[in-house]
Amino acid sequence: MSGEEAVFWRVQANHLYVHVPFCARRCVYCDFSIAVRPRVPVAEFLQALEGEWTTRHSASEFDLDTLYFGGGTPSKLGGEGVQRLMDTVRRHATLREDAEVTLEANPEDVSPDAVLRWKAAGVNRVSLGVQSFDDAVLAWMHRTHDAQTARRAVQVLREGGMSNISIDLIFAVPSTIPRAWDADLETALQLQLPHVSVYGLTVESHTPLGRWVARRDVAEAADETFEVEFLRADKALTDAGYEHYEVSNYAKPGRHSRHNWAYWKRRPYGGLGPSAHEFDGSQRRWNASAYAEWLNRIAREEDPTQDREALDDEQQTAEEVYLGLRTSAGMVTASSDRELVERLVSAGWAALSSDSTLRLTSSGWLRLDSIANDLTLLRSR
């Protein structure tokens, strides 16, 4: 793609995602677009980002309510690298005074100096990839930190004045890996964080874990384990005052992720960097996923777009149903849904409010895919 096609569309968005692909090594379960680099090429990356912005987004307008640096590991850019990244954003976009600016960070990258610089640059929310507080589990995952580093990172963030902290935890690891999920939850609660995300381990075929499972060196956790651990997390976190506002996300009141909420509400968003997606309200496009390819296309002043899709009516319905059901906002039901809705409510998987909004319960969220599928089929007839 080149020439006139270089500017795919003119995005007017209040939300922007920047993908920073660098990682020290690949975790066993990870299928994200990453670039493993012992030394992070900060200048090369920032120059390419600038190139993508000036060519592809020259006609776009970003008045940002939320900005999200994801990856990969954006914290690998270091304190100064993130400052320069923020400078790049500010050159091209307006950042509202109360904008939510999230940086994904790995615990080992959190130092007093880095936090100081991130904060000075305007980062006001850090999403920490903790995954577990058990050293054996972290080693099995090939994570680059241990439990003590994770606890220390939370402390350093707080001492640096960064109070809006989220952590990710992974449950349902294979039964052959000794893991005390309750202990992990207890540690997370002791930290009294404003936001916790819990993800069930999924096995993707082209990851190291996928290959181990294919060779039968390790077996996926049983469905029952997945269900039990998810419901335990749900109880522990909601009992502690967290709102379960999305299938995997829990927040203290007022501390939900505004950026992710925009995705789930299907608001337009821009995206920069390898594999980054964009949505203009009806169409989606995404960049080449491999770092080298994205970099080369930018260097040749070509559009880095990998592909795009315009959703037809059926896909749009499927997306609305799925995104509605995955959050606590729920979805408004139609009279044609009635029979299925009654079945879901009587099974304890959903609740229907007086304004006909259907919201899944925790047990329902365990069946999100199949419930969304059934509702979509019903609406597509």
Ligand code: SF4
């Ligand atoms: S740190 Fe995150 S992005 Fe990097 S390899 Fe691990 S899971 Fe993937």
